[in-house]
Amino acid sequence: APARPVRPGAGYDLKPGTPDLSAFPRTAWLKAARKALTAAPDEVFGYGDPQGRAELRTVLAEYLARARGVYADPECIVICAGFAHGLALLGRVLRRRRVREVAVESYGLDFHTGLLTDAGLRIPCLPLDERGSRTGDLAVLRGAGAVLLTPAHQFPTGVPLHPDRRAAAVDWARSTGGLILEDDYDGEFRYDRQPVGALQGLDPERVVYLGTASKSLAPGLRLGWMVLPRHLTGEVVAATSVADRVCGSPDQLTLAEFIGSGAYDRHVRSMRLRYRRRRDQLVAALADRAPGIEVSGIAAGLHAVLELPAGAERSVIQAAAFQGLALEGLSRYRHPDAPATRDALVIGYGSPSESAWAGALDALCRVLP
Structure with missing residues (x-):
């Protein structure tokens, strides 16, 4: 049977730009x-x-x-x-x-x-x-x-x-x-x-x-x-x-x-470990389940860039939305005067809560080509 969209509120959000709000100290x-x-x-x-x-x-x-x-x-x-x-x-x-x-x-x-x-x-x-x-x-x-x-x-x-x-x-x-x-x-x-x-x-x-x-x-x-x-x-x-x-x-x-x-330093150290662990889990999952996908931009920050085959960005985002997974493509951030040279996803691995992270990662791997 064809997959049905996940009901609103039951999905996952891997858009970049937000930290794990559940971890606020x-x-x-x-x-x-x-x-x-x-x-x-x-x-x-x-x-x-x-x-x-x-x-x-x-x-x-x-x-x-x-x-x-x-x-x-x-x-x-x-x-x-x-x-x-x-x-x-x-x-x-x-x-x-x-x-x-x-x-x-x-x-x-x-x-x-x-x-x-x-x-x-x-x-x-x-x-x-x-x-x-x-x-x-x-x-x-x-x-x-x-x-x-x-x-x-x-x-x-x-x-x-x-x-x-x-x-x-x-x-x-x-x-x-x-x-x-x-x-x-x-x-x-x-x-x-x-x-x-x-x-x-x-x-x-x-x-x-x-x-x-x-x-x-x-x-x-x-x-x-x-x-x-x-x-x-x-x-x-x-x-x-x-x-x-x-x-x-x-x-x-x-x-x-x-x-x-010193509470700020302690919190940043704790979150750095959490986000590094998520980044490592993302890289490992991609190597295992989507070995053709190149990942970059991962030395720092709360997001990674996943390269896609030419022309695939829009279809992957639509397939993800159908599964209840919110993603954004690299084209979303391109200046109007800049050439369109890459198809890619910008994956925010900081935003899911700890309890939602494994499910979000699994949903991502399911929609990748």
Whole structure:
């Protein structure tokens, strides 16, 4: 008999971009919240500083220096409600600076590029190959005043930006006065070698570093941060309106306590082991049940890229949906001006709960060609 679609709610989701929400450290977070709020001054419950609480900016500066090689002065950090909020603020500032174009990678999130176009900016794309985005091509983009990059683990292809291309990006920014917007969306999760440090460490006055708690803890916290060049910090703070003040001060203090107490490091270590185990199980299952499928982008992060035969991407996604399995293809992330050269799946192995992971992996293997 033909297979019937799984009823809604009974399936599995392997779309990328979300961590395992069932693993949120509720007990440790509550402990941090209790301690932070017990010691909090009354002013914490007021409207707050548009730059963010000094307590959080101070512990973030220390943590980012230690964990990601970021040069961060607390006075140059702005707390934001996740990456999208930070990018929207930067788009506003760049437009006020009369920047016309922000170069982007040929694969990425259309939601992010949409924030730039909403700010009135054009988004030419850089070609991408096995060494990452071809940042040397920035020299021929005469209108570009900034470039948005995911250097540690290109999203979604998973390629780290080659050191020569990191240097080329910084050289371009220095020679033109341009800015590099660095999206370090999953920098904590690297498995097979030493962490790839932040690009920002090469030139803190030409790179805006953006990070969040969305992958390491949970996107529902809406907590992110920008480490800004000194000359840009005042402009970004000035660009925040009353409507932009969406990061609650009590949550900022809780995160500051969570990081400062060491609970954040312990949680990241635990999740790194969990995600590495899932990645290894994914690779082993593919080798056993779909040996013709090449997997890449797995040295870091919460997702992998599975190469498919030419023309197979759409049919595999449709077959998966029929089985109650939500997948996304690589074409979903391709810039409109980039050539369609690959058929592939982008598999988010972080999102299922522990109890759902085995079933999700089995369902995936069943629909692969």
